[in-house]
Amino acid sequence: MFRLRVNSALFLAPLLFLLSPGNDAQECRSGMYPPAGPTFGGDVPWFTVSLDEPPAGRWSAVVAARKAELLTMIQAIKELANSLVPSGELVKLVDRVFPLIVDTLPYPFNEEIKGIADVSSVPLGEIVLFNIFYEIFTVCTSVVAEDLKGNLYHSRNLDFGFLMGWDRQNKSWTITEKLKPLVVNVDFQRNNQTVFKSTSFAGYVGMLTGIRPNIFTLTINERFNFDGGYVGILEWILGNRDAMWVSFLARSVLENSTSYEEAKKQLTVTEVLAPAYFILGGNQSGQGCVITRTRTLALDVWEIELKLGRWYVLETNYDHWDEPFFLDDRRTPAMTCMNRTTQANISFKTLYDVLSTKPILNKLTTYTTLMDVSTGRLESYLRDCPSPCSPCRWR
Ligand SMILES: *[C@@H]1O[C@H](CO)[C@@H](O)[C@H](O)[C@H]1NC(C)=O
Ligand SMILES: *[C@@H]1O[C@H](CO)[C@@H](O)[C@H](O)[C@H]1NC(C)=O
Ligand SMILES: *[C@@H]1O[C@H](CO)[C@@H](O)[C@H](O)[C@H]1NC(C)=O
Numbered sequence: 001m002f003r004l005r006v007n008s009a010l011f012l013a014p015l016l017f018l019l020s021p022g023n024d025a026q027e028c029r030s031g032m033y034p035p036a037g038p039t040f041g042g043d044v045p046w047f048t049v050s051l052d053e054p055p056a057g058r059w060s061a062v063v064a065a066r067k068a069e070l071l072t073m074i075q076a077i078k079e080l081a082n083s084l085v086p087s088g089e090l091v092k093l094v095d096r097v098f099p100l101i102v103d104t105l106p107y108p109f110n111e112e113i114k115g116i117a118d119v120s121s122v123p124l125g126e127i128v129l130f131n132i133f134y135e136i137f138t139v140c141t142s143v144v145a146e147d148l149k150g151n152l153y154h155s156r157n158l159d160f161g162f163l164m165g166w167d168r169q170n171k172s173w174t175i176t177e178k179l180k181p182l183v184v185n186v187d188f189q190r191n192n193q194t195v196f197k198s199t200s201f202a203g204y205v206g207m208l209t210g211i212r213p214n215i216f217t218l219t220i221n222e223r224f225n226f227d228g229g230y231v232g233i234l235e236w237i238l239g240n241r242d243a244m245w246v247s248f249l250a251r252s253v254l255e256n257s258t259s260y261e262e263a264k265k266q267l268t269v270t271e272v273l274a275p276a277y278f279i280l281g282g283n284q285s286g287q288g289c290v291i292t293r294t295r296t297l298a299l300d301v302w303e304i305e306l307k308l309g310r311w312y313v314l315e316t317n318y319d320h321w322d323e324p325f326f327l328d329d330r331r332t333p334a335m336t337c338m339n340r341t342t343q344a345n346i347s348f349k350t351l352y353d354v355l356s357t358k359p360i361l362n363k364l365t366t367y368t369t370l371m372d373v374s375t376g377r378l379e380s381y382l383r384d385c386p387s388p389c390s391p392c393r394w395r
């Protein structure tokens with residue numbers, strides 16, 4: 001445990017220099033839902049993807065609708081890469097090496113990614129890079145809560161883009177902003193019937209947030225560790241391909257697992273490329289858990305336990321049995337607000353309020369998603385966090 005704490009602290013050392021002094025924390029918010037006003041970035045559009053179509057063609061409509069936004073985002077990533085390596089060699093490397101990865105990816109992801117590159121006319125290597133983005137740096141908050149009737153609610157903030165370009169004029173993180181127009185809700189169907197629904201990014205084929213209506217809900221949060229995604233990706237490139245990409249595993253589970261127990265088993269035992277937290281909710285009382293994963297095994301499965309007064313499980317980016325990193329404690333404020341809400345009052349409205357409280361809402365928050373397994377409802381909202389709001393550059 002000591003080792004883990006030291007690891008996260010070292011890993012996040014750059015935060016020391018980049019976080020604002022941090023007095024943007026707020027009292028628990030109320031009355032934020034349904035969203036309107038300055039912290040409401042906008043509604044997220046819906047698309048249907050048919051799993052009956054061949055993988056290469058199934059994303060055509062989504063990508064065609066967001067082609068310009070995808071090009072803008074990829075361009076921003078390239079500019080960022082070129083600012084690190086002015087010769088342009090980094091981008092050239094991506095264009096040369098990453099297309100070779102695509103054929104090593106499992107079906108249907110390989111075919112889908114090629115199809116997306118075709119429709120968008122973005123070089124294949126750059127679409128591959130976008131699809132392994134998750135392994136780079138995501139900070140998030142996810143919570144599964146049970147109400148007094150035994151209904152399970154699952155909600156999350158997805159925070160992305162830390163250290164990825166600071167826009168001084170707008171006081172925002174460049175990639176975070178460029179990702180927002182790519183956020184889409186997708187209804188995945190077979191035989192014209194919904195199999196699962198997800199909040200995702202146009203051009204991205206893995207899943208970070210999803211619901212299988214009436215059965216389970218699933219989100220992924222990143223877990224920082226030195227034995228992390230970089231090592232996994234390197235091993236993959238070098239030919240050790242036993243492990244599963246984290247967001248691909250989540251997609252497979254949403255698409256093909258037909259019960260909470262089966263999903264839990266898959267997420268617990270499948271070897272993965274990067275450490276992660278899987279946050280899973282089921283359709284019955286007591287079915288909610290946080291699975292803490294190393295690349296090879298589950299260190300812990302932490303479940304809702306009403307008898308112990310644990311009517312929700314909440315995960316940010318630190319092992320629940322350890323203290324969060326002191327400069328990035330989103331857990332304590334989130335739990336304070338959950339505790340104040342009480343089990344009797346849990347709903348989309350109150351969960352949205354919790355996720356709208358700084359620093360749970362922050363400059364990296366791209367979207368908030370709310371899911372109710374019993375009705376199959378998934379709602380998502382783009383977010384904006386007006387200054388003062390961390391994490392933020394001094395200047
Ligand atoms: C700042 O935001 C405005 C409005 O959203 C946008 O037009 C402008 O390009 C942004 N500035 C930079 C430097 O990206
Ligand atoms: C789905 O619905 C469309 C029209 O609504 C129909 O043309 C198509 O055959 C249906 N597909 C399946 C697999 O049932
Ligand atoms: C789900 O299972 C079907 C049938 O076995 C398979 O064709 C499909 O590729 C699987 N989906 C994913 C995402 O693994």
Ligand SMILES: *[C@@H]1O[C@H](CO)[C@@H](O)[C@H](O)[C@H]1NC(C)=O
Binds near residue numbers: 215259260
């Ligand atoms: C809950 O999920 C199980 C599968 O694990 C399913 O058999 C059952 O019908 C679901 N219950 C409801 C109320 O949808």
Ligand SMILES: *[C@@H]1O[C@H](CO)[C@@H](O)[C@H](O)[C@H]1NC(C)=O
Binds near residue numbers: 309332
């Ligand atoms: C919230 O309530 C739980 C259960 O009673 C308790 O263990 C936890 O310490 C509380 N957390 C905060 C931040 O209030």
Ligand SMILES: *[C@@H]1O[C@H](CO)[C@@H](O)[C@H](O)[C@H]1NC(C)=O
Binds near residue numbers: 340341342344345
């Ligand atoms: C919970 O809801 C009840 C009824 O809607 C309301 O009277 C009460 O103030 C709420 N409690 C909290 C802590 O928000």
